[in-house]
Amino acid sequence: MSDKTLRTHTDTVGAEGLDDWRWMLRALHARFRTGDFVTGLRLATAIAEAAEEMDHHPDLDLRYPHLNVRLSSHDVGGVTDRDLRLARRISELAAGVGVAADPSAVQVLELALDTADLEGVRPFWLAVLGMSETASPDELVDKGGSLPTLWFQETDPHDEPRQRFHVDITVPPEVAPGRIEAALAAGGTLVSAAREPAFTILADAEGNKACVCTSAGRD
Structure with a gap:
């Protein structure tokens, strides 16, 4: 297999023994609990040298x-x-300086905009946010990493008021049930679990929706 061959999450983290890491949205994520800034800087420097x-x-x-x-x-x-x-x-470098990983702490935020006119609204958001296009026409990214991904979800034409944005929060599969339970206990309602564990749709007391997403059940 070539170094540049894309891997899928089903044959990656678990099979490779990468227990510190979680696969989310086409990337591997890890959080290392350094305890203090100096240790974190030491680990970051070691990673930079290895990179x-x-x-x-x-x-x-x-x-x-x-x-x-x-x-x-x-x-x-x-x-x-x-x-x-x-x-x-x-x-290995983290273990060498006595730093443990906390896989349950990693998460990725995305914003989704409902639109019945992708071509009409997409150029505006591309310009006003200074983002970049991807191979997918319904996705914009900030290559500098400061802003969350913005993607567009097709909907039927409608009059205002109606929720247009919703939040997608991607977490490790083992974290999702607890996150969903906490949201429901905080006054939320379950809108749909038809696509879990890929994503579960929740709503707040006013009906504003959010999706708790995982890599499980996705390509």
Whole structure:
């Protein structure tokens, strides 16, 4: 298999023994509980050196007291063997400095806009948010990583008022049931579980919807 061959989540994290990592939205994600900023910086530096050696570079987000890492092969738009090897190396580096991963803490936020006129509204959002196009016509991304992905969901024409945006929050499969339970306990309602575990549709007390999503059940 070529280094640039896309992998699917069904043959990746579990089969490769990458217990620190979770597959979400065409990338591998991990959070390492560094405990303090200096340790986080030390780990980030070690990762940078390993990335240079492998000529493959992750996205690093250093916070107090953790380091978030995202791995994806941008040239092919998903996870490849390069990401698997670097993920394994990063886990080794973290273990070497006594830092544990917290897979349950990783999550990815997306915004979805209901529209009956994709071609009519898409150029506006592309311009006003300064985002970039992808191979998918219904998706816009911020290549700098500051903004969540914006995607467009087809709907029928309608008059206002009606909810147009909804939130998609992607979490590890083992986290989703607890997140859903907490949302329901907080006054939410279950709109549909027909597509779980891929996604579960919830609504708040006013009917505003949000989807709790996982990689399970998706390609």
